[in-house]
Every structure is written in structure tokens, then in C-alpha cells.
Amino acid sequence: MIGKNFVKLITIVLIIHWGCSNKVSSEKFDSDSELEDVDFDSREENQPLAEVEEIGDLEQSLIEAGLVDVAKVIEGVFVDLKYSTTDNFFGIDVYGDLERCYLQPVVAEMLHKAHAHLQSKYSELTFLIYDGVRPLSVQQILWDNLQKPDSIKPLYVADPKIGGLHNYAVAVDLTLADKNTGLPLDLGTEYDYFGYPAYPDREDQMLREGKITKDHIANRKILREAMAAGGFTGIGSEWWHFNAFSRKAAAEKFDLIK
Structure with a gap:
């Protein structure tokens, strides 16, 4: 046991x-x-790997040319590149996958100053940018597709053999927009409208003829005042177009973007 x-x-x-x-x-x-x-x-x-943002050949060439993405310089602006759509005078998309506005660095800083001036007086407004740099290769496409005699084509688009200020990346097309919604204000005509109602030089006449209103002119003056504060000058035939330099100064300071 x-x-x-x-x-x-x-x-x-x-x-x-x-x-x-x-x-x-x-x-x-x-x-x-x-x-x-x-x-x-x-x-x-x-941690998941960050998605690598693809950059197209055209955009890469702009970066290599030393241009800057305006939206990275100016907080709160909207960009709708009309030549990356068919919503333009020519009705063709010539920018492809390019959706950002690029300008010379000094011009982007000038635009930043203009935007700051706008915000100081109209905090509810911002810029909506329609176009910036336009490489000569794209300018050639527009020139070739414009169904007008060569003698009057320069009235609509710069001759690519000479180049315009967009080709130097020192010109910008833009309008005013609501800061919260991005919707553009009414400035009397659509972008790329070729006719007297779009001419700053004809505003008094167009007002008398009822083609535009006092509100349209008032909005244009807000845009012009802001751009002037940044050092830009407008032109007589397009309320949306502003230049940072003269053609002579641009040619001395910068190369044409090809």
C-alpha cells in the first residue's frame, strides 16, 4: 500500500x-x-508606404525648367486649367494630365502679394487661376488649330515663332472666386471670350449698350486692383489676363519654356 x-x-x-x-x-x-x-x-x-504621386512628362519638364506650382506658394487659391479641358476658345485639351499652374518663382511671389492684398480687403474672396505657363510646344498646337488667316492669328494667340508672355511663364489668366466654394464671380463674360464685352478698354461703351453691368465692372476693378498691388499689368482686350513683365524684360530675364 x-x-x-x-x-x-x-x-x-x-x-x-x-x-x-x-x-x-x-x-x-x-x-x-x-x-x-x-x-x-x-x-x-x-505604416503603409506613401502613395507616390505620378508626374507627367509635360509637368516634369516645367519643374526641370525651374518653375513652381502656384498652389504650393499661395494657400487657398483654386486652379482650373482651361487648356487641360475642352472648355476653352479652341475646344481642345492641349495640356493632357497637367492640372497645376506653373509660373516663374518671382511671378508666383508677385501673385502671392496680389492675393494677400485681395484677402486684406475682401477676405471672402480668392483667386481662381485658368492658365499660367504655356510651353511653346502647346502654343504651336493652338496656332495650328486656329481656323483664322495667319495675318490675324496674333489677335487670338501669340505666334510660337516669337513667343508670348505665357511662354515665358510670366503671364497668368485668372478671376475672382468665393473662398469657400471656389465658384467664380460674374465678371461679365466667360474666360476666353473674344469680343468687346471682355475688353477692359471698352467697358464704358459695353455698359452703355447693356452688354455688361456695373456689378461686372466693379468685380473687374477688384481683380485689377489686387493684381496691380502685386506688380501686374492688364491688357485692353482680356479682363482675365495679367503680365508680370514686359516682353522685353521677360526676354532679358527668362528663357522661353519649350
Whole structure:
């Protein structure tokens, strides 16, 4: 027969074993509970790789030419490149996947100053940019697709053999927009409208003839005042077009963007 002392010994061993096992299980449970509180997704090694933004050949060439993305210089502006759509005078998309407005760095800073002036007087407004740099390769496409005699084509688009201020990246086309919605204000005509109602030089006449209103002229004056504060000058035939430099100064300071 097994002695009573032996039975007691076995019983003690079993009790100790059970206690240790229970402690280990309890510790494991507590450890697992703590692990559940750890956000493993926040660990650097588990972070998803940032999506690499694809840049098209045209945009890459603008970057390599030293131009800057205006939206990265000026906070709160809107960009709707009309020549990256068919909503333009020519009815063709010539920019393809380019959707950002690029300008010479100094011109972008001038536009930043103009925007600051606008915001200081009309905090509810911002700029909506329609066009900036226009490479000569694109200018050639527009020239070739314009169904007009060569003698009058310069009235609509600069001759690519000579180049215009858009080709130097020192001209910008833009309007005023609601800062919250991005919707453009009514300045009397659509962008790229070729006719007297779009001419700043003809505003008094167009007002008398009922082609535009006093509100249209008032909005245009707000835009012109802001752009002038940045050092830009307008032209007589397009309320949306502003130049940072003369053609002579542009040619001395910059290369044509090809």
C-alpha cells in the first residue's frame, strides 16, 4: 500500500503545480490584454508606404525648367486649367494630365502679394487661376488649330515663332472666386471670350449698350486692383489676363519654356 506520507507529498506537489500554472495563465492573459491595447498599425514598420504621386512628362519638364506650382506658394487659391479641358476658345485639351499652374518663382511671389492684398480687403474672396505657363510646344498646337488667316492669328494667340508672355511663364489668366466654394464671380463674360464685352478698354461703351453691368465692372476693378498691388499689368482686350513683365524684360530675364 502507498503510505499516507507519500500521498500527502503527491497532493502538495499537485497543489503547487496547479498554482504555478494558474499564475502563468493569469500572467499570459494580462499580457494579452495589454497587447490588445497596443496600436500595431501605428508602428513605423507597419505604416503603409506613401502613395507616390505620378508626374507627367509635360509637368516634369516645367519643374526641370525651374518653375513652381502656384498652389504650393499661395494657400487657398483654386486652379482650373482651361487648356487641360475642352472648355476653352479652341475646344481642345492641349495640356493632357497637367492640372497645376506653373509660373516663374518671382511671378508666383508677385501673385502671392496680389492675393494677400485681395484677402486684406475682401477676405471672402480668392483667386481662381485658368492658365499660367504655356510651353511653346502647346502654343504651336493652338496656332495650328486656329481656323483664322495667319495675318490675324496674333489677335487670338501669340505666334510660337516669337513667343508670348505665357511662354515665358510670366503671364497668368485668372478671376475672382468665393473662398469657400471656389465658384467664380460674374465678371461679365466667360474666360476666353473674344469680343468687346471682355475688353477692359471698352467697358464704358459695353455698359452703355447693356452688354455688361456695373456689378461686372466693379468685380473687374477688384481683380485689377489686387493684381496691380502685386506688380501686374492688364491688357485692353482680356479682363482675365495679367503680365508680370514686359516682353522685353521677360526676354532679358527668362528663357522661353519649350
